[in-house]
Amino acid sequence: MAEFRRDPVDGKWVIIAGERRKRFVGFHTEPYPETGERCPFCMGNESLTPPEIFAFREPGSKKDGPDWRVRVIPNREPILRVETELEREGVGYYDKISGLGAHEIIIENPSHKQYYSQLSLQNLTEIYLAYRERIMDLKKDQRMKYVLIFKNHGQTAGAMMDHRHSQLIALPILPKQIIEEMRGAKEYYKYKERCIFCDIVHQELSDKERLVFENEEFIAISPWAPIFPFELWVMPKNHRPSFDQSPDQLFGLLAQAVKSAMLKLDQVLQYPHFNLVLHTVPFGEEKCDYYHWHLEIMPRLTQVAGFEYGSGFYINPVSPEEATNWLIRAEG
């Protein structure tokens, strides 16, 4: 049974998921699947997965049959489980919480190998609409406080499966990074009575030094202090705290911004492995004046980290202005 444990010094929560150890062979990761033949995420192999939770399907097609476009399933080996009771416990000076939560897979496309930048705008739009659908559904469970959505593309970025997918983890506690962003943004708001993200949008649109892409509703920028070379943030231009409360028509424009950013990254960096993470407000804060949802895209080029883990201190060998210079010249 997995559990959340709180670091007694710095307060961060870690999921200790002993049952996932079958992923280690002598404590090394298992070989990476090479072909799509027996891939449980491929169209036609639906019987190899748990029953689907949600899908965009062709008219007339049936649940757990073929002819879907985007398909959401529970993780077969979930780190966290909805059936768990929420239990908080002290162990001497330490704290733990039972492994309550949810762990789902968003299969992004029926075919095995597709670069993210090659997905159609409709496909990407439906992926983001599926995110929204799942967040709204999981929000009904009062015990949950946050849904973390992320994508690991390629081995260097931590992907275990070759078939393209995103993951969703619903949590009874807030991720540390979100707490810190909320804290920083709130302090800024107290001081200036403006949303810091809105100010960033405004500055990047006027400076243009770190502006990689722009459409009616979104910008893609190299952020001021990126921890990775060629890190990009995709942000709504207008103040939008909550991803799932954004109107329908926004998601097509989000797809366009992400596709353009990915096309540029793929050209300049030759199809890098990357992570993508959605940052949105915690449940119940949908009207927040000071926070603004955004996607962070992190290509994994540097053999990061070493000491970064122990220190929270990052060194980035490519300035965001230089990265922008490369990216604006690429098509996308």
Next chain:
Amino acid sequence: MAEFRRDPVDGKWVIIAGERRKRFVGFHTEPYPETGERCPFCMGNESLTPPEIFAFREPGSKKDGPDWRVRVIPNREPILRVETELEREGVGYYDKISGLGAHEIIIENPSHKQYYSQLSLQNLTEIYLAYRERIMDLKKDQRMKYVLIFKNHGQTAGAMMDHRHSQLIALPILPKQIIEEMRGAKEYYKYKERCIFCDIVHQELSDKERLVFENEEFIAISPWAPIFPFELWVMPKNHRPSFDQSPDQLFGLLAQAVKSAMLKLDQVLQYPHFNLVLHTVPFGEEKCDYYHWHLEIMPRLTQVAGFEYGSGFYINPVSPEEATNWLIRAEG
């Protein structure tokens, strides 16, 4: 010129070190050196490095000649430079600081390839005494606030050079992880009037579930909420806030504790790549009641992280109790 940039939202500082980009070939890392022949860190090749800053040497040997045991040199391509003025600047809504600091290499042994666990106790002791020496010297520069010491062993852990070494970075700002540990420890102290690290030592010595090694002055434990499988902390048993203010005789016992921990890790995990990071109090807080220096050793087994970077949320597939179980059965 490198600079520190502050993330406007979460407040973390990133070093943007554009000049290090020569390390990329088409944005990939340069090949890993295979042989020791032209290795600038090997005994006899001293002329290939900048002049040494400090060394433990055989009697009669000369500065920048052979016959040293541990040798400290400036990094040939330093990320930060002491000659820089400390300049703080606002750029629109953003903040930056000039790249003031120091970047040094501690060459741990004259010969090219030595496993850390195979170094003699005297060798390890002198490595730690060299750390202390350098911290005490850099502390004289009033502009500095912290010295970060770390070791990347193996490519997976971010090492660029094969010859074993540690690195030292002196900083005009505090690393985020240290700020957070100080904050958490201070809150605990306000509430309980006890040092949280002393309480951890006490609990681990009585529980024994996560105790891997113990001598008169140190314990090595699997921490309660490790972010990596087989992560270990080596901590003084008594309240010692400052690494460099610790008495001479302590460093031999530290060497014994670290060697033992590393021997066990090498046996169980077959010579894993790892990071080692020293956490100690910021300059000027040497008498701190609530903080306690320690070493963190992080084997790099899991293809960590993906989304961990974007979320501050970690999943660890091996519980610290299970790791301890493996480690106590290994020799060391």
